[in-house]
Amino acid sequence: MPRIPLWRLAHARSGDKGDTANIGLIALRPEYYPILVREVTASRVKAHFEGLCLGEVERFEVSNLGALNFLLHQSLDGGGTLSLRADAQGKTYSSALLRMEIEVPDEQLPKDSLSS
């Protein structure tokens, strides 16, 4: 099955609450949302952020917005004001998630997609 990067299917925004980062992942088209629900599980996100997220990952479905919300606990080196990280508030975690590659059946590929 072809693997494509998530940024072909979704956009995202991330922010912080204490030492937890949140990432909202939004399908670019309604038909991509079921693919996100199927492929972008909490455990896959946890594995993707290995070394950055030290705690649990929670996932919430927001189907009315065609979106998933992820909470990445213990991901900001103690949180905004304590963190020594360059991105202390996890603002760029949104595009870090979009680096993830997922498997998509041929018939569901974006029309402009070049499968690899």
Add this chain to the structure above:
Amino acid sequence: MIRIANGQGFWGDSLEAPLEQIRRGPIDYLTLDYLAEITMSILQKQRTRNPRAGYARDFVDMMERGLPDLVRGNVKVVANAGGVNPEACRDAVAEAARRSGVKGRLAIGVVAGDDILGRLDEMLDAGIELNNMDTGEPLKKIRSQVQSANVYFGGASIAEALARGAQFVITGRSTDTGLALGPMIHEFRWTADDWDHLAAGTIAGHTVECGAQCTGGNCQVDWDQIPNMADIGYPIIEAEADGTFIITKHSGTGGRITVASIKEQLLYEMGDPRRYITPDCIADFTTIRLEQEGPDRVRFSGIRGLPATTMYKVSVSYAAGFKAVGTLVYAWPDAYKKARAADRILRERLGRLGLRFERVQSYFLGVNACHGPLAGEPSPDIAEVALRVAVASNEEAPVERFTKELAPLALNGPPTVTGLGSGRPKVEEMVAYWPALIPKSAATPRVSIAEVSL
């Protein structure tokens, strides 16, 4: 329908945005969010040095510049600019109004009572535990380091100030969402148990609370096609009494409002989308229906809410040690290799000095500072790499010494290094946050109205 504009997403946002919101089209309310968690402890320190300080000075300057247009347009202003001293902020605004040349009478409302720093021990004695709501630890662990303690009040007390005739409402710590919800409660006579409408007003407030972050700022979809970002329009809520509303901006301004730009902001700083908890209600983000009603106009409907909880959230800030961050830039060839070598040398020197830090972190700007291991290996031919080293300690002395160990690398380390133009790094005091809950009966918003003759 009432038009509620946001002109400030945080303290540090555009100084011109509030004035543009007043001048480029009709609005009924201007809301301004100045407070972040870090802000409260800074303001508390300012008030300790000067009992007339401790509020957002930018707000006073804005009011002085904007007052003639505010009065002419009959625009009401709601701002959490009061910080830890809302009465002093009100007095400064009154003085600024006298300087502005505007004539007549002004009614300035203040919502106070959120500052519980002086009541912490009394509360602890009364059995209000103030345990950390994330970790469960007791407040006594950090009691001696506490710098500020404030309750988050919601939109209801802002509505009360408006109902008592305030044209301008200055609050201490209030929720960001309450700044927009307050005018809706007042104008539409929503009751305190009208959960669906309160949730709608809360979600409207959440959408605009970060200013231009819903009008094209930070938007990932076709970001390089979004027009005229230099003149980006800040958001305006066109609110209806039935809880539906449209997010738009003044015509002729830059940026773009689409369902995509709105969805990104809706999910920003989101926890459980079914339970967005505020003092006024619990808003359910999974009930929102969005529709692109026209260019730069997105319509919200269908919003449902749940009853508010019996607790207020409290934010306690406390001193948490010291940190410093320093940067050195290495140029081609072998830029990344040189930067890594410099990092090893620096750490070895810190070790030889016997300096101990709770944490030391090194990042390579241009390589992995944002995405860490996900960024992969850089090209061996990379043009330049910045080494960024940060240290943290409970003691000031080792951090102070660290700031003096970076500069020598300009002469006694790997070659082709620069970037020390701004001198040694500064030692910063770290402030940490302690979120807690208290029963609503333990704190009451204090609303007052001052009449000012000009």
